[in-house]
Amino acid sequence: MSESNAVLIGRKPVMNYVLACITLFHGGAKEVEVRARGRAISRAVDVVEVVRRRFLPDVKVKKIGIGTDEMAPRGGDDTPTHVSTIEITLTQ
């Protein structure tokens, strides 16, 4: 999948990301990948559910993957920290 079809979920309101997904699909994308890390994971699920239920009922969840990213140590701590990740692939 081309990187331009990825929506990276941050701290903005859910509707910002919903609009990003809808814009990609309306622009002809067959697949959109919603990605998030850490606490934004819950918001990623919210985004997908709003897209599917309220705006684009034909969009299906093709695949959901979870994983762990290792973050560089920071602030005097020697051990790397870990953060959970999710990637939800939507298709229409």
Added chain:
Amino acid sequence: MSESNAVLIGRKPVMNYVLACITLFHGGAKEVEVRARGRAISRAVDVVEVVRRRFLPDVKVKKIGIGTDEMAPRGGDDTPTHVSTIEITLTQ
């Protein structure tokens, strides 16, 4: 799957739920389902990642499902609210 093999994620520390999963697998469970709603969804992913990476490397993610639960209106509001859900099925 029997209900006793479900671990419902709430607001306790991640390790509490990790221990619950490990206990179920050590007790002979072939599958464990980790479930969460709303903001606890991120913690559910954390739990699964810690179980797999640190304690039980043979455990695989069999299936991940997301959805929406409708909550009864409360506090003078007439419209029902919605909350996202996740179910992660682990197998060994």
